Amino acid sequence: MWQLNWLLSFIPDSIFIYITYVLMGLGLALYIASKLIAWLPIISSYKTPSEIIGVILLVAGAYIFGSYGTEMAWRERVKELEEKVAKAEEESKKTNSVIKEKIVTKVKEIMVFQDKIKEVIVEKEKIIDAQCKISPEAVAILNDSARGAKK
């Protein structure tokens, strides 16, 4: 049955109600015609098929007519949701660009600060190295610590 509703969703809002009128009118006309052609022997063999098709069309038309209000309410809801989703996606993109800008700025700040520290190290290299000699054990400990548990 969802296939029927899915197909109905393709019908434009403006002609939806007219289609239900046409279906019900056609069904009613066929049903009445099926009763009348019983009197005409040449086409009386079409009585049962036209009666069945007439009833099917009438029921289908009535069903769609009944679901018209619900269908329109859902379409309105879908439209409203689509607008909200589009707005949210736009907002999400804006947030992303703000975040991207923030990363770039902050990383730049970090790098600038690192460069300053490196400059100070170079500047004070002689003072730093004057009284201290690092033992290979200290280097090994620091490297082990840097490598962590995944050595």
Add this chain to the structure above:
Amino acid sequence: MKKILTLLPMAILLTGCLATPVKRTFPEVPSELKTACPDLKIINEGTEQLSKVITVVTENYTQYHECKLKVDIWILWYDKQKEIFDSVK
């Protein structure tokens, strides 16, 4: 035949349980956040000067600050995007 006659109205009634066909896409993450944190730098073996050791340690500290920033931004990104996602109801 009786079963069909019972199931048919049920099937018609169940058509009211359709979900709204509104497609939502998962927000894209900035490419800067998708890069993994590199390994910490290692001091060259045989290094005896403290200045060289300090340089490597400083670079590693910088690396930490950069990675911390990324984690903080990831949290911020998630909170903001969740807020936007939840606003659509």
